[in-house]
Amino acid sequence: MEISLDMIKDKVECLQAYDFKELERTIEDRIGINKALMLRVKQVQHQVTFDPLRNKMLYSAVVHFAVV
Template structure:
């Protein structure tokens, strides 16, 4: 049996929330988790849209990369 460890070089995560503060909290939590595995924020894209019921939804895509 062989055991091999590979480092994660890139990771893209998607987030959504109806309250902007909640979206920020989700992203901050994930940043802390990813720093533990040596990944840092490379870029962030965000958008605001309406869901099917007319409510505002905030979305974000965060690209994490190893240094």
Template sequence: MQFHLELIEDKVEFFEAGDLASLEKKIEQQIEHNKAIMLGVHSVSHQMHVDPDGRKFYSAVVHFKLKK
């Protein structure tokens, strides 16, 4: 029986929230989880959208890479 481990080198995750504080909290929690598998933040891209009713919607894409 062979046992083979492979490290995750890249991971892209998407987040969304109704306010900026909630979005930031979600991202911070995932950063802590990904530290356990040796991934660090490589880049962050975010956007804000206002719907016709004036409600704001925040989203972000975070690219995690293997820490070397």
């Protein structure tokens, strides 16, 4: 077994939720987790779309983390 200690320089996470507050909490949780990896938020993109199957709005976000 080989252990690699390469440093993560960039990471992109895609998140989604049917409630905006839930998406916000998820983003905050992911920020906390990535702080442990010494990654900070570089950019956030978000989008809202209607899900006709659930008859609800679907909120999504793409969060780009990078080494500062």
